[in-house]
Amino acid sequence: MLEHKKIQNLSDYFVELNSRREKGVYFYRINGYSEEVGEFIKKYYDTARRTGVVIEGKIPNPDEGNLAYYNEIMGMDFQMSMDFIHVSLRKWLPRMNEFQRQNVAASIYDSLDSLRKAGKTENMLRNAYIKFMCWLYYKFERIVNQLGENHIPKILYEGQISNYELMLISILSNAGCDVVLLQYAGDQGYLKTDPGSVLSDSLQMEGLQPFPQGYCVKKVRDEIQNELNNERLYGIRPSLTNCTNAWIKGNGLDDIRESILLRGNDSRFFYNCFCRINGAEDKLTYANELFRLQQELRNSKRNTVIVSKEIPRPTPQEISEIKRSNYTSGDQMLLGLACNIQYGANPELQRILHKTFVDVMLAESQKEGEN
Template sequence: MFSCKKIQALDDFFVELKNRREKGVYFYRINGYSENIRDFAERYYEAARLSGVVIEGRIPNPDEKNLSYYGEIMGMDFRMDRNFIMASLRKWLPRMDAYQTEAVTDAMYDILDDMRRGGKNENMLRNAYIKFMCWLYYKFERIINQMGAEKIPKILYEGSVSNYELKLLTLLSKAGCDIILLQYQGDGAYLKLDPASALSAAYQEPGMTSFPEGFSIRSLRQAMQEKVRLSRLYGAQPSVAPCTNAWITGKGLSDGLTDVRQRGQDERFFYNCFIRIRGVEDKLTYINDLFQFQLQIKNSGRKIVIADHQIPAPDMDEISSIRRGNYRDKEQMLQELSRNIQYGSNPELERLMVKAFLDILLEESRKDPENLNRLMNKAVYLLCWLKRYQQQLFVRWKMPDVACFIYLGGCRNDNEALFLKMLIRLPVDVFILLPGANEQCCLEDKLLYEIRCADHMTVERYPTENTEIRVGTAAYHAERELDSLMYQDSGMYRNMQYGKAVSISLQTMYEEIAILWDEELKYRPNFGVVDGIVNMPVIFAKVSGVKDGDVRAYWEGVKKLITPDTLVVKNGSLLDRSSANPIQPFATQFIKNRKLSRDKIKNHKAYQYGMLREEVQDYILDKLQILLDQKSIKGIFENGMEYTAIATVLNLPKDIIRSIQKFDFTRKNPKLIYINTTEAMMSLEDSIIVAFLNLIGYDILFFIPTGYQSVERYFPQKMIEEHQAGEYMYDLQIPDFQSFSANLRHSWRDIIFRRGS
């Protein structure tokens, strides 16, 4: 018989019999968890699966059929005698050789003899003997003919062992098996059966904890199957791996300048860094520090890519270059998509790219396992960006080269965050710079090292040329700090403080129009600023009819609304129809896949807004894009109306362009009063301009004394708030408002808005 020996480490279980320090077997209980134990359990499970027995739950008791077959072959006789047991084993388990039969005989006799000495009677011994014989035949036959070999068979038992199960396992241990008991509930139940731990030993190691919830042989098996699937998915593995941030000193940009050969000596790794810096150390030198940093990176021969405030989304050409199809599951999709990653000149780098791509997307897939389309969209973005930047970052790459990717401004969405997380698994230093106080970044990663500085400043773009460097004086930065104190969440706003705004059309009572008309936007209801975007409450209304039929009072009321910033159209058009539109012939070139081609527009010879501030140009194009997206004019993206809209908005009259240029989103907004006393319908071009100016933030008021639907023709839905002021009147003559004087004996409010008695 074999005796149980002590191990020095769990790896001793996998040592062949002849190489063990002491010739014997191991029988251990594992009552706690560690990563080392998990790794051992996976390895031991695989060994038991291949040449042993895995028991998940209890060993089933022999059923009626088992006992009937046993009785038919062996009968129900029993004698407490070695020769009887040996003869029975030869007949019942004929595949065992003489050595194995003798070992099992001795072990079984020893167990039964212990039971007899413990007070068990003959009938109890017979029942135990028959149970052991059935268990050996039905559950353990595959291993009993392996006992005695150099490769010791393994038994893995999960759960709390019962009395007779422990006796059988002890029998098998003495006959020549290694045994592990995984006891998730601890050792209490076992010690009731073996208080002195005479039959097995409890394994101990530093740092053991309770088994995690859900841990089981089944979960181990699933994890191992997943590893096999992933092995097929990944294919050949790279020979090097990233060592991220382990070597840095925490000095931010200075760490990025450390020579890659001085970062570490282990040839199995490339040494990169992943750093996010919030704020600036010194406002006076920050811009120059950024310039010098990128200059030193370039001068050292390293590759560098700089992204200013966004990683431009892939265009349609980039997306269409990614080969993809229909997929039945996640593994098939990722495997086929990963074939888009090709870098034939450097197979090792290609393997690194494939691994990084798969690592990131497999991690992402756990958030929403069922949504393949969502995962595929993210994968396509990553592949497009990788293709776009791989030449800039990795041309002629060799170990231990490390490129540099600088992102000025935080990640705006998940796709950008995933791309940076993928880059850091490649030989690339990644720096995320957030110098502004209100800049946000959605990226979270356990590898990311973050530095926070006390000062902040606005940096519009990363300085890459000497001509781009602008350094503020101490007085300049002090003034900016004063600005932030005075104008940040204080209700006070400096001139032209914001560059983006959204118009919100107010629903008002008729009487409120005159009250709100000349009021600054910041005092109107629902005004606000969210994330640097101004919400502008504007008036977009139509007044139909003449109150009480009082024509003079009607015109006096209109005159009162004409402010210095008000454009008045009287039975006419906003456009000079005698002049050709220079944009019209080129409008079809300015849009692709329903999105404006902004660079093409701005660089075109017919473009007329190049003299405006850049943010004003962007604001105009933003609102034009919204007008198209919302289909604010009938026929957009249906019959080519989008081209007319583009041509019209890009050819606005000079006075409108000037009013947009000087429009401060927190103060009084420009206004349009459109008067139509005839049956004429507002033209298509005027309708486009009106819809556009509403998005820009104009107050727009139509005076239609006839009550006709003369302004709604080209709008696809009710966009204008209509007020029925009074009696419809026709063929009115519009006065010259410059020479027209109001009746000073009555207030205009009394005249226009007085209620009938």
């Protein structure tokens, strides 16, 4: 069996077994939230979803059908012995290798032995054993053959864990599985089951706050899905990002006059200015100042567009030239409309226009009370 080890930081969870500082598994309870914890949960959830098990709410108790199938294959015999458990696992979960079977059998035996020492009867031990076996088959069968492998499987459990659930997940953890418990209501309930924190560790980090109202795995899943949808909407991202107004001195028209070459030298950005001027310092000279600015911009070979009062509304002909279709979702509509943004002479500018269009439309779609 593998020992529980301490993490130095949350990224340790994603290190393969043979590359860890100490060879072992991690089993932590998360009782508080921070931005770093939120990003970790998102990544851990995605990993557990693909190569592990995510439990939202309780693990369902075996139903009549589950028990009937177990009885048909295994019978209802029970012996409190390592050999019996080991032989039963070979028949019930044949995908496990010998090393995995030995670890799981030993861990099941230890858990049942702790129940026996706590005064549980033989019949209670048999019921617990059958429950563990059914849970292993119906809920965790996809990871039992990965236990103890270099790429360690993950379990994410959300909510208040029960005594028997904690026993089973500890069995899997000891056999070679990382575990994270998300406890939105804090640690008090857990400590009633494991007062000495023997089976798992509580995550201690600076800056942890209570989980946000309504936080849950479903919201994490939705956020990941939205990010995937957005990646599809954005396509190839531009290599340049706007740096708007961060470089200006607050001199209005003089900031606009500033040479592009003098605004900044970070190759990741293009430096632009968005300046709104309400009123004029001198009504008599204001028109001449604007005319002089226009001349200076033209003399410096900078393209200018002058809009007086409002941007003209599109003409029917312009509207008809926009390629459209029937859409079944907002994302599909954005993807279709964005295809109208074509500027083959400058692919980078086309990507910037595409990204800006999607940014604005997504922001508008999220405003409450608007379609």
